Amino acid sequence: MVAAGRRGADAGAPAVVRLWERAVVTVRDRFRRVRAIGGLAVQAGLAAALSWVVAHELLNISQPVFAPISAVSTLAASLGQRLRRTVELIIGVTVGVLIGDLLLVVIGTGWWQLALIVVLAIMVALFLAGSAAVVIQAGATAVLICTLSPSTRDLEIPRFVDALVGGGTALLVTAVLLPLNPLRVLNRAARPVLDLLAAQLDATAGALADRDAARARTARGELRQNKGQLNAFVEATQGAREASTLSPVHWRERRGPVGRYARAAEPIDRAMRNSGTLIRRAVTLIEDDEPVPESLPDAVADLAEAVRLLKRQFAAGAEPNRAREQALRAVQAAGRAYRDGVGFSGAVVVAQVRTTVSDLLVATGLTQEQANHLVRGMFGDLRVPANPHRD
Structure with a gap:
């Protein structure tokens, strides 16, 4: 009986350990958040x-409730959307005030008048802007005008001024008083994307070398889980552009590393999609038992290293020359694999290495024409020997 109890305790121990590890990870994630x-x-x-x-002490608005609400609402907008949110706040408030005041004079107050005014304010806001933020502000302001104007005099001007003060103060804080570091914003968002891409390319290179289809399939599945990370990266590029535009501290960076980094989002997105095709064809290559020249896994591994170098050089704000050189080495290895002899899917893998390298070169700041020219030159002769060596 004692032995049975000991065995039960031993069986429960791993579960307790797993629960503890999960709790630690959860707490760590929340602290990171x-x-x-x-x-x-x-x-x-x-x-x-x-x-x-500003609203209470300088403008003598007795109850400036909407100014801080507008400020927080502006800052709650996604990075890159704060200037737009401020404009939307002002448009929405203006529409709500105008519609509410005009109709109150004509039709008076009451429940059906409130309904009509809100409907018309939202319809006008949709016609003028179509943004959810504008619609919400127009409807909310119309409600306030209809319900509070009869008992609170001169509500319209303070409501408009509050929106202007709140949005303007939020922009002042983000641009001058506590500006974001745009390069840090980009690094934080790009790191997961580039780490994911490099890791799955490395896994694919290993799968090709070992002819391990299961490992390649896992890499394919992992790379497909990139939508949220890519969206965060694109959003961060918008935020970085906004921060470097609004903040005098970061004006110089807009045309330098921040601008180059922000422009890289689209070609990196293409590189992710082309790498997905590469990995998918690598799975088929292994499953069909096609030849795998030694230089083919090398090309994919070189591509992964180019992605890592790109991440490091972008993070340092440096010109990504080493990343370009490494990417072209991947093309060179792919050219050797092509001439050594590959099957149908192998030829697709080679083509995707070339295409992905072209995307990465554009991400480093080259034009598409420059990138294509370098890739063609580094790949070498497109003619395959009459009797290529096949494993």
Whole structure:
């Protein structure tokens, strides 16, 4: 009986360990989330306080509730959308005020008047802008005008001024007082994308060398889980452009590393998709038992290393010359594999190495024509020997 109890305790131990490890990971993730958003929280707090002070102390608005709300709403917008959100706030408030005031004079107040005014305000906002933020602000302002104007005099001007003060203060905080570092924003968003791409290309190179179809299939599945990371990267490029445009501290970076990094989002997206095709054909190549020249896994591994170098050089704000050189080495190895002899799927893998390298070269700042010229020159002779060596 004692032995049975000991065995039960031993069986339960791994479950407790797994539960503890999961709890540690969860807590770590939440701390990481707080650290990532901590800057936004500080910006929001400062913007809310400053907008209240400006509206109450300088503009003598007795209850400037909407100024801090507008400031926080602006900062809550996605990176890269804050200037647009401020304009949307002002448009929405203006539409709500105009529609509410005009109709109140004509039809008076009441439940059906409220319904009609809100409907018309939203329809006008949709016609003018079509943005959800504009629609929400127009409808909310129309409600306030209809419900509070009869008891609160001169509500319209303070509501408009509050929106202007709140949005403007939020932009002041993000641009001057607590500006984001655009290069850091880009690094944080690009790192998961480039790490994922490099890791799965490395896994595919190993799968080709070992003829391990299961490993290649796993890499294919992992790479497909990139939508959220790519969206975050694209959003970060918008935020970095906005930060470097609004903040005088970062104006010089807009045309330098930040601009180059931000322009890289689209070609990196293409590189991800072309690498997905590469890995998918690698699976078929292995399953069909096609020849795998030694230089073919080398080409894919060189491609993975080029991605890692691109990440490091972008993070350092350096000209990505080493990444270009490494990417062209991948093309050179792919050319050797092609001339050594590959099957149908192997030829597709070779072609995708070339295409992905071209994408990465464009991501480094070259034009598409320059990239294509370098790839063609490095690949070498397209003619295959009459009796290529096949494994």
